[in-house]
Amino acid sequence: MYVNTERKGGIMQHEYVFKMKKGDIEIELKSDDLEFVEQQLNKWREDIMQKG
Amino acid sequence: MSNYTFTFKKDNIFVDFSTTDREVVERQFRIWVDSASDFVKAHPSKTKTQKTEQPPIQPVAERKAAEAPVVTAPIKEEIPAPAAAEVVKEAVEEAKVEAIKESQPEETAEVFEKASSLLKTINSIQDETDESKRIEPAVETADFGAVLEKSIENPTFEPSRVKDQVFLNLINSKETMDKFHYLMITAFYLSEFEKMERFSLKQINAKLMHNMSEVIDHSMLQEAINQNFIELVPDLTGVSEVGEYRLTPAGEDFFANKI
Secondary structure (H helix, E strand, O other), X not given: OOOXXXXXXXXXXXXXXXXXXXXXXXXXXXXXXXXXXXXXXXXXXXXXXXXX | OOOEEEEEEEOOEEEEEEEOOHHHHHHHHHHHHHHHHHHHHHOHHHHHHHHHHOOOOOOHHHHHHHXXXXXXXXXXXXXXXXXXXXXXXXXXXXXXHHHHHHHHHHHHHHHHHHHHHHHHHHHHHHHHHHHHHHHHHHHHHHHHHHHHHHHHHOOOOOOOOOOOXXXXXXXXXXXXXXXXXXHHHHHHHHHHHOOOOOEEHHHHHHHHHHHHOXXXXXXXXXXXXXXXXXXXXXXXXXOOOOOEEEEOHHHHHHHHHHO
């Protein structure tokens, strides 16, 4: 697992990597857009928890 | 810059979230843990159906903790995240307590039943062991006589093969291979080292044979007597079956200066 960080305009930019694996299927989402990544996390969390 | 990784696993689904943004990880971790906790509360029946896969006897609390969704947050560098750790701990404890409360009456009875059957098994094994122990002494007594008789017929005694290193050192110090010298050295050794007041030819030969595989015949002993190095000790009792001898002062001088 790796994360890149760099400074842009004096502000630390974070990169977010979201990976999900189900059986043989694996998907990865990489972004520096926190809002977008958190939306995805919330969506997948609800989806996983609903599958009782 | 520290990297934080949050992983989540449920059934065959595996979620991995990694970033250097600590606050985000803490926030998401808390959210996922809360969701997992809610899930456990909402689906207690799922944990029950999984019991057949568990070992027959296992503490209820441990089993329920194992069946609860696993939430891990390995942190690669040692940067404290107390809030996240506390959230995890609380969620797991809560899940444990709830699971126990839900299933305790039925599980407890089952555990007791299994423990009782296990106890019965242990008791039966112990009873068999006690019986076999009672039988064994009688069997041993009967065999002892046979074992003793067998050992007499087939003795396994072996004489010691350990050599007398002091004696060998004394022999080697004289650097001789003369058998007459061996006789004098052995006589000196028995007199001075083993503090024997008298010795027989048999004892001389026992020492030589054991350590050097050599023997002295009586003619050589007679030669030593003729030269007054060894003298025959008179048998005042009249019952001695073997002749006994001792080293004379001349014999000591011969040992010290002539060998």
